[in-house]
Amino acid sequence: MGDPTSTKNLSTKGDHFVARREGVKKTYKATKTDDVVSTVTGDALLAFRKKYYFPNDMVVKVPARSDRACSPPLRFVTVYEFSLRAGLRFPPSPELSDILMICGVSLAQLSYRAMSIIMGLIVLFRDRGAVLSPDCLARMGRLIGDTQGRISFRSKWLDIRTRDLSKSWISDFFYVKNDWNLLEKWGKLRELPIPLHLGAEELLKILKFSDIDTLHYEVRYLSRYIDEEYLFKVGLSTQAGRSHAQMLKKSVKVSEAAIQSSKISPKRPGSEDNVQTVKKKRVEEVLTVTSKDPHISPSKSHIPEDVLKHQCVGRRYTEELNQKIDCLHIELVDAQMMINQQMKDQEILVAENKRLQSMLSERETQQLPSTVIDDFKKSAxxxxxxxxxxxxxxxxxxxxxxxxxxxxxxxxxxxxxxxxxxxxxxxxxxxxxxxxxxxxxxxxxxxxxxxxxxxxxxxxxxxxxxxxxxxxxx
Structure with missing residues (x-):
């Protein structure tokens, strides 16, 4: 009998650790988008509709086992579940559509970090009364792609903290009908050119911040801007809650088994009425953002009752009109103050003119005899x-x-x-x-x-x- 360990390939502890890391790396490389099957089901789509407030007329499709994320069906785009958690709402915002078209990539190519940063910046800019342009995004950071075509985001001068807690995101994808002219097939990233004319001072002027520390603070905690309250505040989320199966369009095929299973599915502690009451109370509360930073002052945003009852059609347009009215009112007050100041200055000038006229008349009265004498001396x-x-x-x-x-x-x-x-x-x-x-x-x-x-x-x-x-x- 020989030594049982003599037939084994002995290695040191460090070599064993390196070999294990290489095995993990090989396993990661083997997990490509072409090899992953979607695990999203009809029940999951119903949950997505209810949780992320899909429009009633939006057509969604469960991928088959032969479908892959990088190759969606014709007139459909691939959407990952983490994109919804990162702030993506339908219909996609015009800012996001412009960025995707310029970069030449599809919606599903954005990673959780890239999607959450872009959506957070869109909400931040809208909340400050501005619009996120591709130049502003290129100045604040850089979109980079990997060998599989996925897009991430890096920033050297902004500390943007984002983290995805999900570990099985790669298989949580489904298809949405492309009604917004987005790119369907995955493409190669075209990097955004860095705008030389746009610097930190211009960004501060666009966002109406007093200093760069305020901007750093807001971007450092950018993840709060993808909360539902902020998305609803800037008009990206409707919060309609119209995602029940009975309210779907007839073109969407949902089996009765799926409906029954969704009805008998275990519920969270508490009844559905309690859940709706809690949501309503949460929405009715005043959104207060406070911070310990001395440069940040608390900001409040009150959501009126008619919005909760979904009677505010064109809410974003109404908000813009209200902002314009506020700006015009401020300009009117400034103009009135300026007019009052000019009237006061005019009164002062009139009084000064009268005083000078009286002095001039006195001078003329005093100089009249000598003037007459001089004129008389000059006469024949x-x-x-x-x-x-x-x-x-x-x-x-x-x-x-x-x-x-x-x-x-x-x-x-x-x-x-x-x-x-x-x-x-x-x-x-x-x-x-x-x-x-x-x-x-x-x-x-x-x-x-x-x-x-x-x-x-x-x-x-x-x-x-x-x-x-x-x-x-x-």
């Missing part, structure tokens, strides 16, 4: 008046000066004539006269011709003085 009348005054001054000067000169001349002529007469008398008599008195001067003149000449000259001199005429005695 002033020149005439000045010339008249000058002529009067000249005439006055002439009258005073010339008459004074004439008086002086007459006095000097008289003296000269008198002295000439005296000298003539002296020459005639031959006597010297030391002094001449008025009585001596008034003596009888001689009879010669010399005396007569003197007398005539003296008479002429006296006549000139009386008549005030200009006579030159000499």
């Amino acid at each position: 009348a002033f020149k005439i008046i000045v010339e008249d005054h000058i002529q009067e001054a000249r005439n006055h000067i002439y009258d005073v000066e010339v008459k004074a000169l004439e008086a002086d001349c007459m006095e000097e002529g008289f003296i000269r004539g008198f002295m000439k007469g005296v000298r003539a008398v002296q020459r005639k008599t031959g006597a010297e006269i030391d002094g001449l008195t008025p009585s001596q001067a008034s003596g009888d003149p001689s009879s010669d011709s010399g005396g007569e000449e003197i007398e005539s000259e003296l008479q002429k001199a006296f006549s000139l003085e009386e008549d005030e005429d200009d006579i030159d005695i000499l």
